Amino acid sequence: MKTDNNTEREALFQQRVDNEEKIEPKDWMPDEYRKNLIRQISQHAHSEVIGMQPEGNWITRAPSLRRKAVLLAKVQDEGGHGLYLYSSAETLGISRAEMIEALQSGKAKYASIFNYPTLSWGDIGAIGWLVDGAAICNQVSLQRTSYGPYARGMVRICKEESFHQRQGYEIMLVLAQGNEEQKRMAQDSLNRWWWPSLMMFGPHDSESAHSAKSMKWKIKRETNDDLRQKFIDQTIPQIEFLKLDYPDPEIKWNEERGHYDSGELDWEEFYAVIKGDGHCNRERIQHHVKAHEEGEWVRQALHAYNEKKRAQKAA
Amino acid sequence: MSTEKLELFEVFIRSKRGLDHRHIGSLHAEDHEQALEYARDCYTRRSEGVSLWVVKSGDIVASQEDDSESFYDPSDDKPYRHATYYKLPDEVNNM
Numbered sequence: 001m002k003t004d005n006n007t008e009r010e011a012l013f014q015q016r017v018d019n020e021e022k023i024e025p026k027d028w029m030p031d032e033y034r035k036n037l038i039r040q041i042s043q044h045a046h047s048e049v050i051g052m053q054p055e056g057n058w059i060t061r062a063p064s065l066r067r068k069a070v071l072l073a074k075v076q077d078e079g080g081h082g083l084y085l086y087s088s089a090e091t092l093g094i095s096r097a098e099m100i101e102a103l104q105s106g107k108a109k110y111a112s113i114f115n116y117p118t119l120s121w122g123d124i125g126a127i128g129w130l131v132d133g134a135a136i137c138n139q140v141s142l143q144r145t146s147y148g149p150y151a152r153g154m155v156r157i158c159k160e161e162s163f164h165q166r167q168g169y170e171i172m173l174v175l176a177q178g179n180e181e182q183k184r185m186a187q188d189s190l191n192r193w194w195w196p197s198l199m200m201f202g203p204h205d206s207e208s209a210h211s212a213k214s215m216k217w218k219i220k221r222e223t224n225d226d227l228r229q230k231f232i233d234q235t236i237p238q239i240e241f242l243k244l245d246y247p248d249p250e251i252k253w254n255e256e257r258g259h260y261d262s263g264e265l266d267w268e269e270f271y272a273v274i275k276g277d278g279h280c281n282r283e284r285i286q287h288h289v290k291a292h293e294e295g296e297w298v299r300q301a302l303h304a305y306n307e308k309k310r311a312q313k314a315a
Numbered sequence: 316m317s318t319e320k321l322e323l324f325e326v327f328i329r330s331k332r333g334l335d336h337r338h339i340g341s342l343h344a345e346d347h348e349q350a351l352e353y354a355r356d357c358y359t360r361r362s363e364g365v366s367l368w369v370v371k372s373g374d375i376v377a378s379q380e381d382d383s384e385s386f387y388d389p390s391d392d393k394p395y396r397h398a399t400y401y402k403l404p405d406e407v408n409n410m
């Protein structure tokens with residue numbers, strides 16, 4: 001280090017960020033920046049992994065072999081996204097085991113949308129279309145985040161995400177053009193997933209605890225409310241094309257703003273689900289713990305096999 | 316110990332902040348530190364990069380191109396992993 005002085009280091013750091021240069025793992029960075037990143041990246045990683053559960057729920061019941069293969073491929077991708085993100089968090093000095101422990105003990109959060117149940121096949125369409133759509137909005141923006149390994153992970157993830165949303169919309173399209181029962185299913189899924197999807201962008205900017213610092217450090221590049229508006233604006237024409245009803249009666253084009261207006265979110269529900277009182281919070285974590293414990297024999301077997309190979313080599 | 320047969324190292328370079336390290340070449344050295352210094356002398360004489368990695372070649376485990384059929388083959392019959400597989404009407408095709 002050229003200087004021992006923390007204010008000078010911090011000034012240099014901020015200058016880099018302001019100049020749109022990436023921060024890389026071995027660079028000096030403020031402790032708060034590191035902590036903030038670990039929180040956000042691990043939360044993102046947990047979301048990818050926990051998000052496999054609601055969709056995994058329908059793999060065995062997909063309506064055709066094609067749909068089943070597609071859903072399997074998508075869920076497999078999400079597991080991979082978890083891996084990219086855990087690895088990029090690990091470059092900040094936290095271990096995978098610590099992150100998993102924080103998830104399983106409830107210390108760490110994940111996107112609360114995955115605490116909603118998948119009740120019908122239409123939900124698989126709505127998740128791909130809306131939940132991945134919202135995630136993509138956020139992730140496209142994060143391709144420009146200031147931390148190098150996170151930004152590069154986002155580029156990789158965005159490339160892979162491109163089919164997730166399209167397969168979801170394709171499911172919706174088939175249902176919406178189907179018989180009355182199928183149309184009802186599509187409408188019901190849209191109605192149930194619309195609000196939680198909007199909540200994925202987090203609290204209003206005025207309420208967001210981490211926003212100001214995250215913007216200054218360019219961990220986040222666009223605010224929660226801006227990203228939410230972007231998502232609403234791009235999704236409403238897609239709802240219209242499906243000839244489904246708006247999931248929110250207050251949706252209306254606002255000529256003056258050049259954006260759609262829409263109704264207020266139920267923030268009480270938002271905080272209740274975050275605090276653990278969603279439909280599936282307990283189930284999701286229990287399942288994660290169970291899968292982890294049931295995998296223990298595989299890890300042990302791998303280890304034993306390695307020991308054996310090493311002993312053979314030594315002999 | 317022979318001083319002729321130095322260990323082979325692979326060199327990776329990050330040309331600019333924000334980019335991945337890329338393989339750029341290899342060299343012989345006594346140990347990691349020396350490899351790093353040689354790498355600087357050999358590969359960054361014209362400000363080619365901002366960060367170097369050196370890795371012992373022997374530590375790299377690589378798949379073989381001959382294996383590619385069994386290693387990568389399944390991808391070709393899974394076109395649904397690509398966005399273009401899903402034909403959407405023009406009105407919503409910007410998705």
Ligand SMILES: [Fe+2]
Pocket residue numbers: 048077078081157161
């Ligand atoms: Fe993902």
Ligand SMILES: [Fe+2]
Pocket residue numbers: 048081135139
């Ligand atoms: Fe994601």
Ligand SMILES: [Fe+2]
Pocket residue numbers: 078132135161164
């Ligand atoms: Fe996805």
